[in-house]
Amino acid sequence: MPRTTNTNAISSHSKPVSNDEPKDLTAFSCPVPLPAGERILLGHGSGGKLSADLLQQVFLPALGNPVLDRLEDQATVSLNGVRLAVTTDSFVVKPLFFRGGDIGSLAVHGTINDLAMGAAQPLWLSAAFILEEGLPLETLQRIVASMHQAAAGAGVPIITGDTKVVEKGSADGLFINTTGIGRVRDGVYLSSSQARPGDVILVSGFLGDHGIAILAEREGLQFETQVTSDSAPLHALVAQLLDATQEIRCLRDPTRGGLSSTLNEIAAASGVGMELEETAIPVREDVRGACEMLGLDPLYVANEGKLVAIVAAPAAHQALSALQHHPLGQHAAIIGRVTADHPCMVVLRTLLGTTRIVDMLVGDQLPRIC
């Protein structure tokens, strides 16, 4: 996902900017050189602080423009009065097949979800493959069949594609990139910068399933669990939510870095604080158990079929009920609220009634979950 990261420096447009606005040349700044000898670490891909550093130090200085600078999960542009959402995402998950999905279905769902979080109805997808020499054709066939099934199930056709092959050792089996185009629902403007004190925070179901399903398959980490990845397309759930209420400020899918990173990003982009209730956050018993064993916090573990919604307080129960009436949202819950206190910080009220911070993920020891 084109991860929105620390968006402190980003101006808070409440309305999308059209792509035909001239670029402000005076705003161009020279890319800040990274210290000599610096290299890309695995942590730069974690969606956490290092990823934010890359955006601020490399990508935005060179490529920044009013659309990109908003750093949402999808770009929103206007064409002849029609608002379109565009997003792109590369998938490098290891292993290629896991309980509840594979790299192919994930590549379809991930991009659909990035469109859905912008209130867009997904229209078309592209798929580009980077294949490693020696990959069994049967593996590719299985993955492509799974992509077809995922795309057909979601009603979103894959209309263009590309294939490249690299030498053995230059890729780990295969990588997939998908790009998606969708049409944004009229009159709806969602943004991470729109959370306001008093708003309510909802999640659409159990957290951490995808990350734990992947870890359960990892070399050296095999443990027995029935946890299945939650990988799923969320556009129908979003449509049901938006049909129920217009009072949605922001939608996000908490993928890499989990709920904690997503909420920290929204808090930073909106300049607000957040307070969560530990007892209200839905986590499956098996996921809790696996997290205990591995020393992980479920709030940092990835999801691929969940959304976080920031909703104006009066509409909170309407939104909750809309989510719960969809099969992908039946375990939805209100987990906290937006505060004016401690801006840019997410604070959790613990089981014991005390408080602690829920921070951005620093570093990443178990990469390649998506």
Add this chain to the structure above:
Amino acid sequence: MKYLDEYRDARIARALAAEIRRRSSRRWVLMEICGGQTHTLMRYGIDELLGDSVELVHGPGCPVCVTPLELIDRAIHLARRADVTLVSYGDMLRVPGSETDLFHVKAEGGDIRIVYSPTDAVNLARTLPNRKVVFFAIGFETTAPAHAMAVLQAERLGLTNFSLLVSHVLVPPAIRSLLASPKNRVQGFIAPGHVCTVVGCRDYEDLVREFRVPIVVGGFEPVDLLEAIRMLVIQLEEGRAELENQYVRSVQYEGNRPAQAAVARVFESADRKWRGIGSIPESGLYLKPEYASFDAERTFDLADICAQEPAECISAEVLLGHKKPTDCTAFGTRCTPDKPLGAPMVSSEGACAAYYQYKRHLVTL
């Protein structure tokens, strides 16, 4: 989850905290030794529940934190060698050496593998006969038996391409050195339950007698820790100094004999440097001379690699409980988990990192 939820029960926790507050006639200064315990205290905000009845200071029990700088530098040196595969627990990769860390060496092309168990390192040595596989063996008494078993297994398999870079430290000598310090203000200790599960309680009984200080062996969940604190406060209020065991579901007086035998067969104790503290007599484990061929320090000749620690870091005073992480002028500004200046900010179990991660909202930076 059974055996877990009951030790996180809010009602029991609040009742214990209320009893501690009621029984304390003054503010007692207690230290938890283990970083895992520090983590629980911060994560659950147990200090908030206790109010002014108890001051908790955080001990030196984070093995990642206290691994000396020069051993990190030695691991980095090994990982940069073309013929070496360095195998480590994940936490160690972030720990800064003098100039860089293992994550950066990995990005430069160093062959570094993360494992959860030393057995995986032995298996790697079997499958990579042309590589010299070095396992970075860090930890307290808890990980020592598994590391000893790895050496014994490698010996049995006749592996000549497997060795350990050993950075093992022992808890009781650190407590002794702390109690002997004229600056000590700790009045009671929560001993580390996992360490005592392995080594038993005998050494802690000696400390109780020698220094007339109460020690309670404690577990790692909120109710465990509150119960241990309550037991310490009762002893202090009654003027007693005894060894007590709160963590009875895991710790037996004699400990785990087979584990102790494996450690005794492979390792011997000697002085060891602790990052942020300095050298503590008889506080480290080293491979015995008969296992020298499995000792990376000897087979790779690393003695020339030495290092100096940054002066600004007050980690010695934090690790010995003289100061709180928030007393440091660099805390949260020049020193963060991203860019740690010193040991306790390095690992999530370090006292400074735990404060940073969980308690920053209560502190003015």
